Amino acid sequence: MARAVTPQRKAINTTLAWAVGLLIFFPILWTILTSFKTEAQAINDPPLFLFFDWTLENYSVVQERSDYMRFLWNSVIIAVGSTILGVLIAVPAAWSMAFVPSRRTKDILLWMLSTKMLPAVGVLYPIYLLFIKLGLLDSRVGLVVVLMLINLPIIVWMLYTYFKEIPGEILEAARMDGAGLREEILYVLTPMAVPGIASTMLLNVILAWNEAFWTLNLTAAKAAPLTAFIASYSSPEGLFYAKLSAASTMAIAPILILGWFSQKQLVRGLTFGAVK
């Protein structure tokens, strides 16, 4: 049923898509380019695009000054940990909302989302004080819990949307065959929802990886992830642009590569349910 697309139109669309894509990617490209310049070249006016003496000096300085692997490891644990914990809680929640909705389900969903509307800084002090009392400051466990709570509404919403697409009759049939609640969720629902769960997890890993408010405010030395690594190279008094760019490139590289390889999953997951 697809409409016929003229080659001319196709060319225009392709050009436009590339232009928008490049525009969005440009800041990242610029960061990567700047990371190979000297500090003097980084602030050169007019800006230098490709023709400068490429140097790896910034990377060696950054490597020497900071323990990159420790920050990276913290980021991995916090991002992956909070996502797994979130999914463990969200799957049963989304199941009940999708298949056994009550009169209040829609309200609960909206209320969950409304927690995202409060600026994070509004609850900074209560959470900071709680963390002091519980001894969770500068601990990865504390950050896993906080980031899980922050992303939970999104995980529940995404899973709820996927689950809604799965015909309830299949689950009913499983129940007729004697499956209990646990088997129903584990062996029938989850396998069918794997693509949805996978893309939800991917998106949440990215969100948790990039989270820079709580990760900066609740850590000091031991649990600090890559966001703190970047923050240590920014300065209002002194030129650190090239080093900052090198640090940023190192911080985004792992997640960029992950995103690159899982592009298809991500796009499919994000558009799932959008086109009926």
Added chain:
Amino acid sequence: MYSRNALRAATALTLIAVGAAQAEEITIATVNNGDMIRMQGLTDDFTAKTGHEVEWVTLEENVLRQRVTQDIATKGGQFDIMTIGMYETPIWARQGWLVPLDDLPADYDIDDILPAMRDGLSVDGTLYAAPFYGESSMIMYRTDLFEEAGIEMPDAPTWDFVADAARKITDRDNEIYGICLRGKAGWGENMAFLTTMANSFGARWFDEDWTPQFDQPEWKEAITFYLDLMEDAGPPGASTNGFNENLSLFQQGKCGMWIDATVAASFVTNPDDSSVADSVGFALAPDTGLGKRANWLWAWALAIPAGTQKEEAAKDFINWATSKDYLALVAEKEGWANVPPGTRTSLYENPNYADIPFAQMTLESIRAANPNEPTVEPVPYVGIQFVAIPEFAGIGTQAGQEFSAALAGQQTAEEALEKAQALTADEMEAAGY
């Protein structure tokens, strides 16, 4: 790697010598700048001497300020040493948040610390934060451009001289602007500069009854002078220029003069980064003959939050990092130009350091600053480019936005001053002054 291992071995030996039981690990929060990074690189020397290990938390200045304030106000206990400035020190000390540094050993020679620095970091005569490096502000100017224009810069110029010279040097066709000044909004950005400029015009933030003074003629004169000068001789888009932006302009040869932190002198004279390194001169910040110059005073200092479990180890660190020996250590490893400036009299008496082209002017600028008597008329507050009360960070930034908007041409000087007066009066009333 080899030297690091050697140091570790030395540390281990020292540990055995001093007794391992005392060794502790302290966490230090600090800002990202050249002197602090150098200190991190030299930590092994401290560990070798005392056995204590150090964990560094380096953050951008504004992030750090918010982070340590939050931690100390809630007694979070995340840090054993905090890097704080002259603004925080008196406020926090009065709150009882800092450990007094009144038992430093005799060889620390506390009397060697420059009086202006010591005063700014003390409350009622007790030191609460030890200065790691100190700065004032001064004029950096292009000797070649001044020579071409046939102007000679005196050591202590007036604002009228500076404005005339700036207008003469400006050559917009060749992208040379007579003067580069801060315009980016923020209490530590444009307001740091504008407050010192206002001081030199006889203005003050508050009178002795804490009444805001933006409606007085001195402020109007200072702000009008600033806006006119920037319009005639400033770079385009100056309302978003802070330290880094102006540094970059100056290094590329686009500024005839730049009035900013003395620490910038080492950047603009560094031939690796600066295209004008050979032709930079220095002069005291300008005045109008009223007795106050437009120069500030700032120190990044090390303080111990009250309640830390590792007070002794923290004191050992401060004693190491702000000592005379530390200055000698940096000089030995990285050269005299990289020694943290502005804290000790003995540094400026050292003949090796006197060769540094900007050393003398830095010292004189620091000496010309008095945080306890910052203005021509008497004031109830301490601080030159800031007012050391907790409310100032908020008020200063809001007022800064008004003046930045005026510089961008969005409002007149009168409108900006009127708004600054109103918002300051509101905030001060709400705060109970």
